[in-house]
Amino acid sequence: MTNALVSFPVFDEKPSDDYVDRWLEFTNATGHPERFENVTTTKPEMIGTLRFLSGEIEVPIFKRENQDMVPCPICHPTGPWFKIGRMAFFPDERVVRFIGHDCAKRHYKGEFDIADERYRKEARIRHLQRRWTALAENVDRIAKFARSLAEPAKALEDLRAEIDKKESGLSKLLSRELSRNSGRIEIQVDSGVKDTSGNAVIVNDVLGLASGSEFWGRPYVPYQQLLSLQRDADDLKTPLPVWRSEDLDSAHEEEIVRRGTSADMLPERLDDLAFLLIRSQNFFAADNLALLERWGRNTGSPFTSLICRVENDRLVIASNTFAGYHRVNPVIPFAAVNRSPLTPSEILTLRRPQANNRSGQLPR
DSSP: OOOOOOOOOOOSSOOOHHHHHHHHHHHHHHSOGGGSTTBOOSOOSSSOOOEESSSOEEOOGGGSGGGOOEEETTTEEEEEEESEEEEEEETTTTEEEEEEHHHHHHHHTHHHHHHHHHHHHHHHHHHHHHHHHHHHTTHHHHHHHHHHHHHHHHHHHHHHHHHHHHOTTHHHHHHHHHHGGGGEEEEEEEEEEEOTTSOEEEEEEEEEEOOOGGGGOSSOOHHHHHHHHHHHHHHTTSOOOOOOTTSTTOTTHHHHHHHHHHHHTHHHHHHHHHHHHHHHHHTTOHHHHHHHHHHHTSTTSSEEEEEEEEETTEEEEEEEETTEEEEEOOBOOHHHHOOTTOOGGGGGGGSOOOOOGGGTOOOO
């Protein structure tokens, strides 16, 4: 039996986050979003302003009597009609309703798009506020991790700049060749058998997997990247401006989105930078350099000759290819190859969490 239609014009402003959270919990527990306190079930008096309080919610129909669907106050207020809908605030009537998402889109048209865009922005701001709080509590941890990257980042960036100044074409050559086939180094070898014409059958053999192509990429400015990330970390010490979702077009919203977005990505960007440095350092490993020299001696390689080794703390590369001859021998700073400060797992726990419940998923 359908309940009598009711109206509760008691909301002089947009309902609080606490109200919406309690409604979500009630809906998940009972399957009756329309029976929560002060939820209006009558038809709208007008097609006026609309503000969404939730994303699309799939109601647990199996918890309802007879497992029937939810009445839609817009088009079918007295009979079962939908199971996916959204909670909405109707400021002109001072009420809230749980409405079918298709019905709202069809009847409210342009107002629906405006309300949906506004809701997404508010949800984004809430997420950024929560993230900011969590990251600000860990700002010392983040700053310490960033400082541990400074020395290797500066050393590697300077080393690469010195090489580019001496031989500008070398980095392009090595980046291309080391990135080919995801670093897999193949050589041509005699299979030991002959074809029908008596010629030796040559096959490709995987010599190994080369590392460190990242060091030769463009642009290669890890220290400049780190300075930018450190500025974002320092910004966490200054609180975001006060924001209330009830205040439309708040002057602070753009600042929250701008600063909050930079902070939100900070752990991932620091982690990515740390791994970039580690992968860059892999190029200088003795077994990696030996692999490249062995490759250069093979007739199937792109090199007429290749010397690639460390001698007396200098990186010696002498490459002869169709593109010309390149030779460099810069001193390798200890910080460029010392991996001890690089521990990316330290900030893995600060990576971005899953979206919050109000984006559409009911709490479990």
